[in-house]
Amino acid sequence: MGRCTSHFDRERIPERVVHARGFVADGEFRGFAVKFRTEDGNWSNTPESMHMLTWLFSPRGIPANYRTQDGFGVNTYRMVNAAGEGVLVKYHWKSQQGIESLTEEQAAAIQARELGHASKDLYEAIERGECPRWELHVQMTLNRNVSNVHNENEQIAFGTGVLVDGLDFSDDKMLVGRTFSYSDTQRCRVGPNYLQLPINAPREDVQVNTNQDGGQMSYGVDNRAGNPHINFEPSSVAGLDQADESYREYRPFVSGQVMRAPIERQNNYGQAGERFRTMPQWERDDLVKNLVNLLGQCDKHIQQEMVWHFSQCDDAYGRRVAEGLGIADHA
Incomplete structure (x- = not known):
């Protein structure tokens, strides 16, 4: 009885502090992972917020459900081609179900009788075989509900700093701050070895070498090129091979003083x-x-x-x- 009670006391992990409430479903999207979250804002007397306020307090600020809302990336990234040339990008997902919104009165009426209606709507739609789709030039389809909410929802961890070749960071100050903060939040919330959990681990056919060992709940074993005692590189004894350097990263040219200053040509309204x-x-x-x-x-x-x-x-x-x-x- 004591063992069961002790386990019960520890069955939940803390709520996410940097992510709003959302819903998890698996889908197909050519290697991308997406998490929808609603956005909110505070009253501000700065003119830059007028566009956001206009969206937020219109019916578009209260989507009818997850299926009938577009997705907008918060941060600005950079796409880099094989020649090392980069362009700034923001990702927009367009719902193929159309857009549906609620007035404040409609939302209040739903909330009075049903908590989490958007999560229920998405779950039931997938169960019916009505798999929702969004388009970002490549189509995304959500087609499987999770089988264990704790393992596949509560423990899932996203971070803005996990990139593949061809994607790079922009000079977005918020993105720079989040790149450290998001992953560090997961280490605090889930544990230092959160990347070893099946929901966060890469595909089974992808070899991952982190040179990390120990910590709570560690069970993954890195490939260390035949010598588990070598956790650094380069090493003349064994250890891991250095990364392929054929990829050309983006190398911006900056001339003049770098400073924090208002944009001269503003169009706030x-x-x-x-x-x-x-x-x-x-x-x-x-x-x-x-x-x-x-x-x-x-x-x-x-x-x-x-x-x-x-x-x-x-x-x-x-x-x-x-x-x-x-x-x-x-x-």
Whole structure:
């Protein structure tokens, strides 16, 4: 009884602190792994956030389910060709099921009776054989639900620093910070040998040499070229071969002072205004209503400043929010 109780006390691992709640399903996607997560943001008086706020507080900010939402990569990466030439890329996944969203009232009604409805929807769709698909020039299909939630969901670990030849980091400061933080979070949350777990390990036909040994829950054995006592390279005794150097990494040329400075040619309001004008009327109505409801809880000087920002995006955008707040004569 004591053994069973002790095991029960330790059957869960801590919640992820850098990832929002999501859902896990296996699929086919030519070697890519994708994790969807919803995004949220804080009120800000900086103009750079207007486009994000316009999306977030419109119905697009509450997807009806995982299947009917597009996916957008947070970070900017770099693709590098065989000649070492690079281009900056951001990944967008386009849902082949179409886009469906919820109003705040619809979401509240669902949440009142069903927790985790999006996870349930995706699970049941795959069980019915209605495998959802997203397209990134190469199609992605989710076609198998996990058989053990703890082993294949709770223990799964992603990191922005795990790249293959042809992909490289950009100068995105957030990506640089996450490259260390994500993997370090997994070492803290799951354990130092989290990469040895089957859900995180490479395919069985891929040989992995990390030169690492020991630590809690260690069971994987690295190939060490015939001598398990050599954990460094190069070595004249044994050890691992050095990596193939035929791949040409991206080598940027930088001239002049490197500094942190504002962008001279700014366009902080153009995208938000374009998005507002291309929304269906019901989405514009819902966006304005959501903003009015939340800004109505703020002090008047904050309301006026936000209305000014919305007006820079589109005159009608700012006017409608101001009218809803009852400050149209003061905006």
